[in-house]
Amino acid sequence: MNWMRGFSLRFVVLFLLWTLPVLCYIVIGSVAIYQTGWFYKIVWFLPAMWGSAWMIGKIWTPPKVNRTFEDKPLTAPAFWTPQDSSAIQIVETYRREVEDIDQNSILDFNRYMGDAQILAERLAKHYHDKSGEDFFHPLTLVEILAVIHLAVEDLEAWVISSVPGSGLATIGHMKRLPKVVDAFDVIQKVVYVGSALLNPAKMLAYPLWRKSANVTVELQKELVRGFYQKFLGQLGYYLIEMYSGRLRRGSRQYRLEFSEMASVAHVFDRDSTSIKDLRDLSTTVAVMGQVKAGKSSLVNALLGNQVTTTSAFPQTRRITRHQYTLPGSSNQITLLDTPGYDEADVSRAQLREIRVAAEAADIVLLVMAANVSSRDADRQMLEQLASVYEAKRSLKPPAVIAVLTHIDLLRPVREWEPPYDWRQPHTLKEESMAAAVQYVDELFGDAISGYACVYTGDTHRSDPTSLDDVVSEMVAHLDQGHGAAILKAFYQKLSRDRLSNLKKQVLKLIKTVR
Numbered sequence: 362m363n364w365m366r367g368f369s370l371r372f373v374v375l376f377l378l379w380t381l382p383v384l385c386y387i388v389i390g391s392v393a394i395y396q397t398g399w400f401y402k403i404v405w406f407l408p409a410m411w412g413s414a415w416m417i418g419k420i421w422t423p424p425k426v427n428r429t430f431e432d433k434p435l436t437a438p439a440f441w442t443p444q445d446s447s448a449i450q451i452v453e454t455y456r457r458e459v460e461d462i463d464q465n466s467i468l469d470f471n472r473y474m475g476d477a478q479i480l481a482e483r484l485a486k487h488y489h490d491k492s493g494e495d496f497f498h499p500l501t502l503v504e505i506l507a508v509i510h511l512a513v514e515d516l517e518a519w520v521i522s523s524v525p526g527s528g529l530a531t532i533g534h535m536k537r538l539p540k541v542v543d544a545f546d547v548i549q550k551v552v553y554v555g556s557a558l559l560n561p562a563k564m565l566a567y568p569l570w571r572k573s574a575n576v577t578v579e580l581q582k583e584l585v586r587g588f589y590q591k592f593l594g595q596l597g598y599y600l601i602e603m604y605s606g607r608l609r610r611g612s613r614q615y616r617l618e619f620s621e622m623a624s625v626a627h628v629f630d631r632d633s634t635s636i637k638d639l640r641d642l643s644t645t646v647a648v649m650g651q652v653k654a655g656k657s658s659l660v661n662a663l664l665g666n667q668v669t670t671t672s673a674f675p676q677t678r679r680i681t682r683h684q685y686t687l688p689g690s691s692n693q694i695t696l697l698d699t700p701g702y703d704e705a706d707v708s709r710a711q712l713r714e715i716r717v718a719a720e721a722a723d724i725v726l727l728v729m730a731a732n733v734s735s736r737d738a739d740r741q742m743l744e745q746l747a748s749v750y751e752a753k754r755s756l757k758p759p760a761v762i763a764v765l766t767h768i769d770l771l772r773p774v775r776e777w778e779p780p781y782d783w784r785q786p787h788t789l790k791e792e793s794m795a796a797a798v799q800y801v802d803e804l805f806g807d808a809i810s811g812y813a814c815v816y817t818g819d820t821h822r823s824d825p826t827s828l829d830d831v832v833s834e835m836v837a838h839l840d841q842g843h844g845a846a847i848l849k850a851f852y853q854k855l856s857r858d859r860l861s862n863l864k865k866q867v868l869k870l871i872k873t874v875r
Contacts, residue, residue: 435452441844463582467589485499500604504609514612516591644693644839651703656698683695719750720749723846725760730770755848760838761810762810762831765801765812765813781814
């Protein structure tokens with residue numbers, strides 16, 4: 362059952378240790394233990410198990426509220442920026458630091474407001490360097506209301522599906538729960554003393570029984586912790602969405618724009634994202650590289666015999682775009698073929714072309730000749746790419762895939778027996794390819810998200826699998842690229858609709874006043 366996953370292992374062990382002897386007595390009693398003569402053989406089984414439960418309870422300390430209910434931290438959806446992903450640690454740190462909670466404080470509304478304010482202040486400092494009384498200043502009323510609505514709506518769905526009896530128990534019942542527990546405790550004592558009349562030796566184990574027989578209290582604490590940790594997790598998730606600016610159009614529009622992507626990555630009972638779960642994909646892939654690195658040959662090899670639409674990019678005449686369909690998929694890709702830049706110097710015109718392509722790109726294919734070691738121009742290109750998104754932190758930087766070409770010129774040069782597997786090299790050519798990839802990785806590190814080695818020349822016979830490496834890398838980063846595309850489209854639409862929405866609001870207000 363779904364709700365059983367929430368209980369901690371400690372509680373389950375103690376619960377079984379406490380109830381197992383009772384169940385054992387029932388079974389044995391059903392076969393008339395008095396007639397078998399087993400009673401005096403098992404009479405110490407019950408206090409022994411209770412003693413074990415008490416000792417384990419002492420050694421295995423109970424978790425506080427800072428232990429997540431399902432032991433799963435927040436997960437960053439594909440459209441989150443690096444700044445958003447780093448904010449997860451702030452939420453998780455607070456979930457570990459938060460004060461413990463019980464069945465009384467769980468009903469205290471001020472507790473929710475206080476913890477929400479502390480978490481909001483920490484995230485405000487992360488996003489806007491705002492703290493204290495200023496942390497609400499950059500926010501709109503719509504954003505604040507959207508956070509409350511979304512967090513409560515998700516929490517409601519979780520309670521309905523995960524908490525047993527949530528649709529029947531009222532607030533009044535919850536307030537009376539401590540009294541019910543006390544009454545149950547009294548009943549337990551009466552039953553224990555009554556059973557001791559048949560076996561006075563049980564009174565010797567009474568202290569151990571009292572210390573181990575708090576399973577109901579443990580159950581309360583586990584449910585309370587789970588509920589409050591879920592609340593903090595959902596609140597933190599939507600506070601990140603708020604400070605990122607994605608709630609400016611309200612909760613309803615947010616659901617329309619982002620819920621499909623979020624559901625792939627943020628639903629707790631799903632293990633991984635899948636590009637098949639997303640519809641109407643549109644991703645822009647910019648192909649960049651030095652002059653004579655094999656960039657145009659790669660574009661031509663990818664397009665093959667496809668009937669494509671080729672046109673100039675709106676902001677420049679030097680960047681051309683082509684429609685490309687990934688093999689085995691209906692997902693449309695826009696390939697941007699950019700002009701090559703020189704190793705000697707990257708001119709202002711080339712920097713402008715890089716900036717235009719970088720702002721439009723959701724994925725970048727950085728084409729580099731595998732047999733060339735000079736990478737200064739490529740480093741400048743990556744620095745320019747990083748500067749574009751450093752100034753626009755609300756957007757997600759594109760994934761950069763390094764595509765190494767001219768692999769036929771790696772040693773041994775005369776050898777050409779494709780296909781080659783550079784990820785698990787066995788031949789000298791494969792080892793050379795792996796070394797070329799390692800060299801680029803040492804130069805650029807985390808700036809590169811993936812690697813591919815291809816041959817697109819006409820010196821040797823063509824290999825039908827030569828493009829598999831780069832295509833598989835594009836597919837692997839397609840979720841991330843689609844996330845970047847969603848953010849670009851969202852903010853462009855937000856900018857266009859801002860004035861029109863203001864006009865509608867003013868007109869509606871005038872009609873209301875009349």
